[in-house]
Amino acid sequence: MTRSTHLAAVLILGASWLATPANAQLTLPDCEALAGWATGYQRGAQWRPNEIGTQSAIPSLYAAPATAQLLGKPVIDWSEAEVRALFQHMQGCERQFAQARQFDKRNPIDTMRGWLGTNVAAMLRNIAAAREAVPQALAALEPAPASPQLLQLWSALSRATSQQGFNAASQASGQLQGDVQVQARALLAGVRNLPQAEIGPAVVEKASARAGAMRGAVRDQIVAEIGAVPASAQSLQALAAAPQALRQRYGAALGPEEFRAIDQAIASRRTAIGDDAEKEIVAQLAAVTPGPQAFAEIDRQVPEPLFRILPPANAEKVRAAADAQRKAAADAIFTTFQRELSGLPQTQDGIDRIDGEIKPALAAWPQSAAPYRQRFAEAADSRRTAILAVVDRAERGSLRGRTYESQAGLALEFVDRTRVFFKTGGQTAGGTYTEERDGRVTVTVNNQSMVLTREGRVLTGGPTDFRRTK
DSSP: OOHHHHHHHHHHTOHHHHTSOSOOOSOOOOHHHHHHHHTTOOTTOEEOSOSSOOSOOEEHHHHSHHHHHHHSSOGGGOOHHHHHHHHHHHHHHHHHHHHTTOHHHHHHHHHHHHHIIIIIHHHHHHHHHHHHHHHHHHHHHTTOOOOHHHHHHHHHHTTTTSHHHHHHHHHHHTTOOHHHHHHHHHHHHHHHHSOHHHHIIIIIHHHHHHHHHHHHHHHHHHHHHHHTOOSSHHHHHHHHHHHHHHHHHHTTTSOHHHHHHHHHHHHHHHHHHHHHHHHHHHHHHHTOOOSTTHHHHHHHHSOHHHHHHSOHHHHHHHHHHHHHHHHHHHHHHHHHHHHHHHTSOSSHHHHHHIIIIIHHHHHTSOGGGHHHHHHHHHHHHHHHHHHHHHHHHHTOSOOTTOEEEOTTSOEEEEOSSSEEEEEETTEEEEEEEEEOTTSEEEEEETTEEEEEEEETTEEESSSSOEEEOO
16 A cells, blocks of 8 residues: 555544544554564455444454454554554554665555555444444434334344344334334444444343333234224135234244234134124025025125135034025925926927936036935936836837937938938938847948937937937
């Protein structure tokens, strides 16, 4: 470092430093001892006054025990006047060694004096400012009202000797507002520059005391907010997730005792809202008009996610009410359903209505109505069997002279007891058929066979059904 650079470094100390009386209390060693000390400098070896991310850094030699022993006190305790005196003493030693042309002793002192006028001076200014700012910010925050956000700040600062605790305090300050946030950030800026050994007594102890004094008030605030939660499905959902959410957010600030009170408040409010919701939902279910649409309406009023957010006791009662209403709806329409089945004609049209209308309608019932659908399906199957028996009796006899057609445009024309014409796309192919005693019919055309079953006026079982048209 050149002499002009050293002069600039002195000016960097500021007017207050230059005006400081030369009443240095450091032990100023002789030049030989100072030169021996300076040769211990290692380029790149740095020391910081704390472990929480301060930007101040000085050569490790200044913080070494040997330095405190040589100069009489550790570097973080040096005053402005002492730095000034040491700076001037180094200059004198440099001149002495330069005149003697002992540059191997002069140059190390020159290097250390350069660091003294820049990084060491800046660090000590930061420490002095921090020692003044921290108590001021703590005093300014003293009257701030209790809040979960401020409690988070104090709780994090009670661990501020670690990087993790300091980072948590920085995050907590972002949740504050107004002048409280301004003072919190001023406090953090000061803490960042305090020596590690001073953070505990200056900040951690006070923050821990304030956090302890504030927990009860914050607990009461949270309990009061829980008690004021409006009655709604959204509130039930939020309350169900609240224990875990509150622990994730305030777990480091509140203790087991506070969370026990909060959990009790959550449970109490959930029960109150659940009881009100149960009464309202049960009344709405009772007002559902019985009929085929009742099942969908019940499902709309009590969707499955509702049971996951209701308290278990309320959910059980609501589910029972919904099931009872579904049963009442099923009972109300079953008599009508039976009359509708009885009124079906005992013809192929009756079978078609069961297959094409009634059974699909039953299949469309929601899954929640499945326990009540079975007896309807059994009644439909029973009526279909009865109608089919009548139609089968009417359709007995040989297939000779009959024609069956499919919706795909295919046709089977049974010519006599063994021959059949197969028609498709305007073309006709001749084949044979055989009637079995069990009602099955084997049709062979172009050396390919298909087995059909007689069911009323329909031949079924192949790739397509054939309905009698003649």
